[in-house]
Amino acid sequence: MGFAFAGFKKYVRYSAVAFSSLLITAPIALHAANDWVAPPAEVPKLYTITENISAERIYSDIETLVNFGTRHTLSDTKSKSQGIGAARRWIFEEFEAISKQCGDCLEVKYVSDFVEGEKRIPNKTEVVSVIAIQKGTVDPNRVIMMSGDIDSRVTDAMNFQSLSPGANDNASGVAGTLEAARVLTDYQFPGTIIYAALAGEEQGLFGGKIVAQYAKDQRWDVVGILNNDMISNIAGIDGVIDNTTVRVFSEGTRAVETPEEANLRRFTGGEVDSPSRNLARYVKTLGDQYLTNLNVMMVYRLDRFRRGGHHRPFNEAGFPGVRIMETHEHYDRQHQDLRTEDGRVYGDTIDGVDADYAAKLTALNAITLAGIAGAPPVPHRVDITGAVSPSTNLSWNLPEPSVASNLAGYKVHWRLTTEPEWTHSRFVGNVGEFELKNIVIDNYFFGVSAVAKDGSETPVVFPGPAGQFY
Template identity: 65%
Template sequence: MRRFTLIPTVLALAAVTPALSQPNTNAALLEEIRQDVSADRIEKDIRTLVGFGTRHTLSETESDTRGIGAARRWVYEEFKRISDDCDGCLQVYYQSDFIEGEKRIPARTEVVNVIAVQRGNVDPGRYVIMSGDIDSRVSDVMDYKSDSPGANDNASGLAGTIEAARVLSKHKFAGSIVYAGLSGEEQGLFGGKIMAAAAKKGGWRITGVLNNDMIGNIEGINGVINNTTARVFMEGTRMNESADDARMRRFTGGEVDSPSRNLGRYVHKIAERYIPNLDVMMIYRLDRFGRGGHHRPFNDLGYPGVRIMETNENYNRQHQNLRTENGIRYGDVIEGVNFDYAAKLTSLNALTMAALSKAPAPPAKVTIEGAVSPNTTLKWQAADKREKNLLAGYKIYWRLTDESTWTNSRYVGNVDEYTLENIVIDNYFFGVASVSKDGFESPVVFPGPAGSFYPGESGAE
């Protein structure tokens, strides 16, 4: 076992390592990716999706010009075109299941997702997923005949996902990236349930799901017009936490350090460092109050997932029949989408996925000890053979317990145990991140099962 312990004065000198230059070593790539995202292409894709008239899950599937069938075939062909441009770098396929007997899908209906996978060249079994929804709706969730443009909800998120595929497919990554067009969201999150179940069956190690649902509106129902902020919703404790894990968390912490929360902090950090004029509001809630989105089915199975979306919603433009009443225009039409803002949030996703996929996997089996001691010791499992050539070492983070982001860090090298001298365990929260040789970091992993990124891993073992 490789161990490292230094007193604080020596640590200040020892921390001068190549890994500390990471903002400079990876900034050029991330800036190239950011500048490659095109508001014009996003606008074109949103207009195409709106042009299908309705994309309701129960709508027409045989027509080539109207309904969800035509829409999903267009998404499939668009992913195929992107794959052709990168010499077949995307695996594009339909993923579906039949749903019936549900309140919003009473008759047998095939719910179809469109998936494009860009395989990693180091650890292809590790995934980060960006999703947008294909389907749309009007006031009556069962009305599949009326025009339902769904320009912002959620052609914006789907167009952003397609654009991210165009941009990131030009580059190589250690981990795999998945671009997903999900269906059945308005009828009960069925597309996400289908994909999450398939991921679990396939043994996917998911580092993060970035669900993009409404990323194009800047004019709120409250009168606020703002294109400089975005919201990230991220749940706390895992839905499937065991009773033993809950008891452990009660005494050691972790309520605000689930993998979803630390994925959200990662998104926040990307925005802060690399996206000009964008502040991320981290919201400690699964989703908007009493509402849901397509990251939830992944959260339900223990996977890290967050929702990225606009800050100011306009309810006159959501789930509304197209009409004008008392001088107010209702409906989710193209005029309600700000394409530059949608491009900004698409960039946030693309940079987050690029950084996650360039970085090594998050540390596994992180543990912590230091009760009744002036020192705090963290341990973790050394990187497996897939990632040894990618890994430079590890970085320990800590923060005061009432702080929302990681405020202190120390690069500790390629070790699997480290003691922080004279930093008392009772006063801080701690975590560990993996660092690649070119300076990309994984999300921070909180010690114990509460913070473990991959279901089945546990720092308690």
């Protein structure tokens, strides 16, 4: 008990500075909050972005990737037409072609490292991913990333020679990433967007680990990673055909949470308010607003039961990240040798692809990228006080003006502790603190988001270390 309250007292002491400042300046802050003009409630270009995503282009890209025969991490790297080497060179060239259309607005590069001595990569192998960077005009160090996986496999994870089309898993994710780049490079954004084709996923998530480390080495402020893994199948092994639902998986507590932070969380909450979880809520909010015939299902789990995906290495590096994917999987079309047994067809071939569905999920990614890249910096060091008080006080650090020229102000949010989504919000202007009068801290969860002058908004940040994005 002593240790628990020591952590709690430490947090209260940290909060006291902001709170004491709030007590002194609250009348000014509240007065300033009455002088603002609220930003727009919608961002019209997000509707346009959804309309410009092309199912035909996505299908064509999936077809091209399928035609490389296999994209297994250990497959041929020399051939011009077969294997993972040919596939990654084609992806690189596609990003360069997109860049040429926007006046060289993308910086395209390979990010790689050597892996050996692993169960699925026993011999020294270069794992090579492709990234395309659309640099922000105001705050280029702030990054939102979309990814798909280059590689494919059959039943035997070590079989790098057999035909392995990987149409849905995961040519669809790469095709969606390329298409998002085609559409979003028609625009400029304050923050940076990175489009990534990651390698080595089937062999142990190595491409993600390498790119996550690269992001740390570059000291990027990664707001989130949108991992797209299987976004084109609508017919499930459960017999359900569903082209209107998408799942978004997110971790509940931060993978890098320290024991002290975990202990603090016991007393302040945050078990369902990690940055990744609030990123998932953000994806759902935009999907509900800007897309039709698509229901976003938030799944409160890191990934499917005891399975993994390429957002996980980013989570383990301390970055927010979610997995976006189809709702009803068909296991006969995943990790299977191409064959027919007793009239049952196995294999991940292009006839299992629904391009219109892939386009909807790509559009969901695109508006999320545009929304976050178009927003101001995510609120930093959000703090909260109000124990044994009739009101709740929130405070946060204001960013340097040089990286927040599009900032209109901030919203404070609250919801009942049993609600899955944010239900109440109030725009409070360009202030660093706000008092929610007669809203008792014990009864709700709270958060803060930043809003741009055009209405673009960040995900909500839960107070304290449990919810911090950076």
